[in-house]
Structures are given as structure tokens and as C-alpha cells.
Amino acid sequence: MSEITKISLVFDLSSWQNPSMEKHNLSETLELYRKPFMDLLYEAHQVHRAHHNTNHIQKCTLLSIKTGGCPENCSYCPQSAHYKTDLKSEALMDLEKVEKAINQAKQEGAERFCMGAAWREIRDGKQFDQVIEMIKRVKQADMEACVTLGMLTEQQAKKLKEAGLDAYNHNLDTGREYYDKIIQTRQFDDRLKTIKHVSEAGISVCSGGILGMGETDADRCSMLVELANLDPQPESVPVNLLIPVEGTPLENQSPVDPLDMVRMIATARILMPKSRIRLSAGRTEMSRETQTLAYFAGANSIFLGDKLLTRDNPEVSSDEKLFSDLGVQSHWQ
Numbered sequence: 001m002s003e004i005t006k007i008s009l010v011f012d013l014s015s016w017q018n019p020s021m022e023k024h025n026l027s028e029t030l031e032l033y034r035k036p037f038m039d040l041l042y043e044a045h046q047v048h049r050a051h052h053n054t055n056h057i058q059k060c061t062l063l064s065i066k067t068g069g070c071p072e073n074c075s076y077c078p079q080s081a082h083y084k085t086d087l088k089s090e091a092l093m094d095l096e097k098v099e100k101a102i103n104q105a106k107q108e109g110a111e112r113f114c115m116g117a118a119w120r121e122i123r124d125g126k127q128f129d130q131v132i133e134m135i136k137r138v139k140q141a142d143m144e145a146c147v148t149l150g151m152l153t154e155q156q157a158k159k160l161k162e163a164g165l166d167a168y169n170h171n172l173d174t175g176r177e178y179y180d181k182i183i184q185t186r187q188f189d190d191r192l193k194t195i196k197h198v199s200e201a202g203i204s205v206c207s208g209g210i211l212g213m214g215e216t217d218a219d220r221c222s223m224l225v226e227l228a229n230l231d232p233q234p235e236s237v238p239v240n241l242l243i244p245v246e247g248t249p250l251e252n253q254s255p256v257d258p259l260d261m262v263r264m265i266a267t268a269r270i271l272m273p274k275s276r277i278r279l280s281a282g283r284t285e286m287s288r289e290t291q292t293l294a295y296f297a298g299a300n301s302i303f304l305g306d307k308l309l310t311r312d313n314p315e316v317s318s319d320e321k322l323f324s325d326l327g328v329q330s331h332w333q
């Protein structure tokens with residue numbers, strides 16, 4: 001027996017070769033993403049079926065509680081103060097209006113209520129206290145509560161947890177290598193830092209990204225590798241298709257090939273078997289058949305309601321019709 005074989009019997013050699021013990025790497029993920037479509041779809045559906053009820057799709061409702069005027073310069077975003085778009089900025093919403101939206105969401109069968117604010121970070125004080133109150137109201141209506149408020153400190157994350165927050169959305173949006181082409185006012189590592197604060201406070205992490213910003217397959221897979229190597233993996237992973245908005249630097253981007261979107265969902269499903277994969281922005285431009293393929297590949301959550309934060313989303317009735325045609329249940333059974 002050679003010396004190296006003896007050593008490998010005592011130590012796990014893979015941890016030598018990969019001291020960081022990362023579970024996934026870029027080359028393996030790209031290979032998966034580029035597999036023949038049928039093989040990828042079949043593998044993803046098998047993983048999906050092994051970990052989820054494939055006839056259940058989670059319904060989430062989204063509400064913009066503070067709109068526009070954001071100091072960040074995210075190239076895709078209509079809410080950035082750096083670009084001149086059709087958007088009318090609005091201050092933090094009052095509680096009664098939020099309460100109304102919560103009640104409507106509950107009536108429409110939403111399982112999770114998500115509130116989004118166009119902030120770089122949330123300031124302590126009156127605004128923070130108001131958001132805490134909003135979270136409490138969502139919990140009183142017996143729904144999961146999720147917010148996305150920009151960067152968070154450790155302390156703020158702890159306070160959100162105490163208020164009953166279930167999940168915090170903070171997207172990586174694209175791969176590390178492409179990040180500074182899209183956003184210059186913050187760094188990729190800033191995102192990871194907030195995610196760490198959220199995770200350590202015991203709040204579920206919701207993190208995903210956007211397709212169609214001019215990124216390569218490698219950028220997409222690099223983002224998936226970052227997400228899949230988080231410990232624990234994100235509880236949910238939103239996959240957004242860019243909604244090109246006039247006035248933003250990405251206004252003229254061409255649409256993503258629907259089959260590539262399905263490849264992305266399938267790859268995410270295989271890498272993150274237990275996560276909820278949310279087919280998020282961009283469904284208004286998607287056929288019923290494309291959405292169905294995405295659900296087969298492993299997507300099992302959507303935003304329900306005719307508005308996302310500031311852009312359109314499909315009518316509730318068309319989603320209900322598709323779910324009924326597919327035999328999809330709204331609630332876990």
C-alpha cells in the first residue's frame with residue numbers, strides 16, 4: 001500500500017484538496033447547467049419530487065412599503081434615485097394601509113406576506129419601529145412575514161427576529177465577478193455580510209437573483225454556487241427575470257430565452273434540494289407553458305397579485321386558472 005493511500009484511509013483527502021470544504025464549484029455547476037435539456041429537467045424533477053410536494057406552490061404577496069428615491073445605483077432598478085423613470089416616490093406607508101393589504105392577501109390565500117423598502121439600509125428609530133409593528137400585524141394574521149429593507153446590522157437583525165420575522169430577502173442578484181458592472185454603490189461582500197447577520201439571528205434567508213442583465217452562463221452559475229455554499233442554504237431562492245424599465249441603464253436588454261430560465265431553475269433545484277425556488281419577477285411575459293416547465297423543474301413559489309413592488313404581475317385569476325388546470329394545491333395537504 002502506498003503512503004498516500006494509507007494517509008487517505010485515515011484522513012478524508014477531499015478536505016485537503018478543498019480546505020474551505022465548499023460543497024459546490026463553478027465548473028461542476030456549469031456542466032450541470034449545460035447538460036442536455038431533457039437530462040437536466042429529469043434530474044431536477046427527481047430531486048424536486050424527493051424533497052417537496054410537487055403539487056404545491058406557495059403563494060406570497062408583495063407590498064412596497066416605501067417606494068423610490070433609493071441612494072443605491074442598481075442598474076436594473078426603477079427605484080434608484082440615480083435614474084429618471086416613471087416612478088412616483090412615496091414615504092413609508094402608514095399602518096392602516098398596510099393592514100388593508102395584509103387582509104386582502106389573507107383573503108386571496110397568501111401564505112407569506114413580503115414587504116419591500118427602497119432603502120440602502122434601515123435607520124434605527126421611528127421607521128424601524130414602524131416596520132416592527134408591520135411585522136407584528138402580519139403575524140397576527142397568521143402568515144409568514146418577510147421583509148427586504150437593504151443592509152442590516154447584527155442588532156437590527158436580532159430585533160426583527162424578536163418581532164417574529166420569519167424571513168429576510170436580500171438578493172445576491174448576480175455572480176461576484178459581474179457584480180460591479182451592475183452596482184457600484186456597494187460590494188458583493190456587503191450582501192454576504194447582511195445575509196450572515198440575518199442567518200445568525202435565526203431568521204430564514206431568502207436570496208436569489210436576476211437573469212437577463214447581460215451576464216454569462218458562468219456569472220449565473222457563480223451566483224448559484226455562492227448561494228448553494230451558504231450554510232445553511234437559503235430557505236428560499238427568488239429567480240427574477242429582468243423587467244427592463246425605461247430610464248434605467250438596462251432598459252434595452254433583450255429578453256432571456258425561456259429555456260435558459262428553466263435551466264437556471266433546474267440547476268438551482270439540484271444544488272439546493274430543500275430550498276423554495278420562487279419564480280419571481282417577469283411572469284407577465286411568460287406563457288402558461290413556460291411557467292409550467294419552470295414548476296416541473298422545481299419552482300414552487302410565486303408572487304400572487306397584480307403588482308410586484310412597482311411593476312405589473314399576472315392577474316390573480318390567471319394564476320388561479322393555471323393552478324386549477326395543473327391540479328396544483330395552494331396550501332400544503
Ligand code: SAM
Nearest residue numbers: 076077117118119148150171240241242243281
Ligand atoms: N432595497 C432592497 C434591496 O435591494 O435589497 C430591497 C428592495 S429591491 C427592489 C429587491 C429586489 O428586487 C432586488 O434585489 C432585485 O432582485 C429585484 N428587482 C428590482 N428591480 C427589478 C427589475 N427591474 N427586474 C427584476 N427584478 C428587479
Ligand code: DTB
Nearest residue numbers: 116148238280281308309310311
Ligand atoms: C425578489 O427577488 N423579487 C421581488 C422581491 N424579491 C422583493 C421584487 C421584484 C421587483 C420587480 C420590480 C418592481 O416591481 O419594481
Ligand code: SF4
Nearest residue numbers: 070072074077080118
Ligand atoms: Fe432598488 Fe434595492 Fe437597489 Fe435600492 S437597493 S436601487 S431599492 S434594488
